[in-house]
Amino acid sequence: MRVAVIDGQGGGMGKVIIDKLRKEFHENIDLLALGTNALATAAMLKAGANDGATGENAIIYNINQVDLIIGSLSIISANSMLGELTPKMAEAISSSSTRKLLIPVFRGNMTIIGIQNEPLPHYVEALILHIKKLREEYKCAKQTHT
Template structure:
């Protein structure tokens, strides 16, 4: 199974997701780190990603060939992450056939009702649980 972890700015959220996925699944899942910038990509690489790329074209091309896309909800919002997430990136991610496992962070002025306000480590644990559920449904 191929999992793309997408993050931008400093890459801290993507780094944490990558570390947790690597600990939980080891080499059974291939992690492709996609940064909106080189710093974010580098931090995810250091966290254990198998492959890494950064920039608009890399994200738009790679999301077509993964099974799961993970990251904060801002990866599907055009011009988020202080403008690093371009409209073209958001569209490519939304249109990708991959399952999306997104973390609801309310820094966008968007309010998603019905969700509890959990700390970041709890949200990452929930994401890993969802990947485990999706991974179990696939034949490897």
């Protein structure tokens, strides 16, 4: 399973996600760090991503080359991350048919009613449980097609 983690600014959230995914799944998951800037990509690579790419074109190109996209809710909002996430990136990500797992962390002027404000580690634990379930579905689907 190839998973893209998208982050910007300092890459702190992506770093936490990749670190936890790597510890949980070891080398049984292929992690692609997609940063809106080089600092974010570097932080995610240091955390254990297999590959990394930076910028608008890299994100737009790679999101349809993976099985899963992970990031904060802001990756589908134009001009989020202090303007680092361009409208073209947001459109490409939200329009992609690739499954997206979005963490409801957003520092902009958006509030999602009904979402509880949890610390990032709680969201990442829920993310890992969801990915375990998806991996089982993915394995079953692959076996059915072979």
